[in-house]
Each structure stands twice: as C-alpha cells, then as structure tokens.
Amino acid sequence: MKIAILSDVHEGLNRKKTGADIWGLLKEWLATHKPDVFITSGDITSGPVKSLALLNRLKNELPEIQILYVHGNHDLYHEDATAAYETLLKFAGNLGNGPVQLDEDWVVVGDGGWYDYSFGIDEFTKKQFSAGQYNNFTWPDKIHAHWPEADGDVTRNYLSKLEKWLAEQQGKNIILVCHFVPFAHFVQVKNAPSWDFFNAMMGSKGFGELAEKYGVKKVIFGHIHTRYHEEYKGIDCICNPLGYYPHEWKNDSAEEEINSAINVIEI
Numbered sequence: 001m002k003i004a005i006l007s008d009v010h011e012g013l014n015r016k017k018t019g020a021d022i023w024g025l026l027k028e029w030l031a032t033h034k035p036d037v038f039i040t041s042g043d044i045t046s047g048p049v050k051s052l053a054l055l056n057r058l059k060n061e062l063p064e065i066q067i068l069y070v071h072g073n074h075d076l077y078h079e080d081a082t083a084a085y086e087t088l089l090k091f092a093g094n095l096g097n098g099p100v101q102l103d104e105d106w107v108v109v110g111d112g113g114w115y116d117y118s119f120g121i122d123e124f125t126k127k128q129f130s131a132g133q134y135n136n137f138t139w140p141d142k143i144h145a146h147w148p149e150a151d152g153d154v155t156r157n158y159l160s161k162l163e164k165w166l167a168e169q170q171g172k173n174i175i176l177v178c179h180f181v182p183f184a185h186f187v188q189v190k191n192a193p194s195w196d197f198f199n200a201m202m203g204s205k206g207f208g209e210l211a212e213k214y215g216v217k218k219v220i221f222g223h224i225h226t227r228y229h230e231e232y233k234g235i236d237c238i239c240n241p242l243g244y245y246p247h248e249w250k251n252d253s254a255e256e257e258i259n260s261a262i263n264v265i266e267i
C-alpha cells in the first residue's frame with residue numbers, strides 16, 4: 001500500500017505569492033501517481049470553511065484515493081476554534097472522527113493537537129508564553145485562533161482523546177498523525193530568544209510520550225516547515241511540509257516544488 005504525505009500546503013498564501021494553482025497541482029500529482037492513501041497533516045489554508053472546501057474538492061475529484069487529514073493551527077483561524085474544529089470534522093477523512101483501519105495490520109490514529117509550551121525555554125514564564133508576544137511580534141494564533149480554554153488545557157484534551165484511541169488499537173501497527181511536533185528533537189533551538197521563545201508553540205512532548213508508550217510504528221506531523229524523515233526512538237518519524245514560497249522552497253516552480261516535496265511511503 002502506497003501512502004503519499006504532505007502537510008502545510010498553505011494553499012491561499014502560496015497561490016497568491018506564486019500565482020500557481022497549488023491545489024490543482026497537488027491534485028494532478030495525486031491523479032498521476034495514484035497512491036492508495038494521501039495523508040495531509042494540517043495547515044491546508046487559513047480558516048475552516050476554506051480548508052473543508054479544498055478537502056471536499058480533492059475527495060470528489062479523486063474518489064479512489066483515501067484522503068486522511070488532521071487540522072493545523074491555520075485551519076482553525078476563526079472567531080471560535082471549537083466551532084472551526086467541528087466544521088472540519090464534516091470531512092469524513094478527518095482523523096478527529098476516529099481511527100481509520102487501512103488493512104488487517106495497519107491503523108491510523110490522529111487529531112490535529114495543540115501546544116502546551118513543553119518545548120519552551122526556561123527563561124520565560126507560562127504567562128509570557130500564554131501572551132505569545134516577544135519584542136514586537138505576536139504569535140498569529142493569539143490573534144486568529146480563539147479557544148475557550150488555555151493552550152495547555154486544549155492540548156491535554158487532545159492527549160486524552162488520542163490515548164484512549166491508541167489504547168484501543170493495541171496489537172495493530174499504528175501510524176500516529178498530528179499537526180504539532182511530538183519530540184523536542186525536531187524543534188530547532190537557535191539560542192536566539194526571538195526564535196526560541198516561539199518554540200513553546202511548536203508542539204507537545206505529550207504526543208511523543210504517547211507514541212513511545214503505545215509503541216506506534218510511525219509518526220506523521222507538520223507545523224514546523226522543515227522536512228524530516230528519520231527513525232527516532234525506534235519510530236519512523238515523518239514531517240513533510242510544503243512550507244512557504246519563496247524562502248522555504250527549493251524550486252521556483254510550484255509544480256516542481258510540490259512534485260519533489262511529496263513523500264511516498266509503502267507499508
């Protein structure tokens with residue numbers, strides 16, 4: 001079984017900056033290469049209605065490919081993040097609806113998740129992370145995503161939901177999918193507070209702890225716009241974002257960048 005993986009497509013921003021039909025190019029790639037499954041782990045575009053429309057469009061155009069999705073922070077940009085989360089669950093392939101069995105052996109468990117400052121550096125307080133401001137920069141989620149609870153509580157809710165599903169799926173080969181980073185190993189520390197402050201918003205070590213505790217075979221995530229595919233703690237870890245044009249791309253052409261970015265694994 002072939003699984004194609006790409007996160008952080010940021011369709012709106014990349015389309016505006018490149019002038020290319022980003023989602024159409026992605027569809028073309030999928031139509032040509034025909035993977036059995038496509039997993040996209042968050043940040044399709046800004047806002048739940050647009051992200052849902054893009055997912056539905058892809059599913060309608062490619063009914064033979066199983067499309068699995070978890071939300072990113074950008075997909076939740078809306079006056080009410082809980083309502084945005086619910087909107088995105090209308091996509092049947094949203095893993096927030098529950099685990100998806102791929103075959104007799106393999107199951108995919110996931111949800112978007114959030115962050116709890118566990119990758120934050122020590123010299124700042126929880127209160128500072130919660131405000132999300134360093135110098136003159138405000139973390140965009142603080143402006144565009146609105147949860148009724150504190151970040152740590154939001155993350156805890158995701159962790160308990162995922163733990164329940166992971167416990168139920170024991171005995172199978174599990175692929176865990178979330179948007180946010182599960183291990184500090186994948187978070188870049190630059191020893192510059194203007195960067196490292198915002199590492200608090202990169203993810204939660206809780207996701208990694210669950211992956212280890214429940215012996216998952218693969219973890220797929222996104223959010224950091226750096227591509228990784230490596231074994232870490234015995235887990236095949238894949239972070240495969242498209243990222244932002246131009247500074248995070250290797251090619252000038254959107255077609256080339258999308259075609260070279262998509263990672264295909266076989267199980």
Ligand SMILES: [Fe+2]
Nearest residue numbers: 008043072223
């Ligand atoms: Fe992103």
Ligand SMILES: [Fe+2]
Nearest residue numbers: 043072073223
């Ligand atoms: Fe993100």
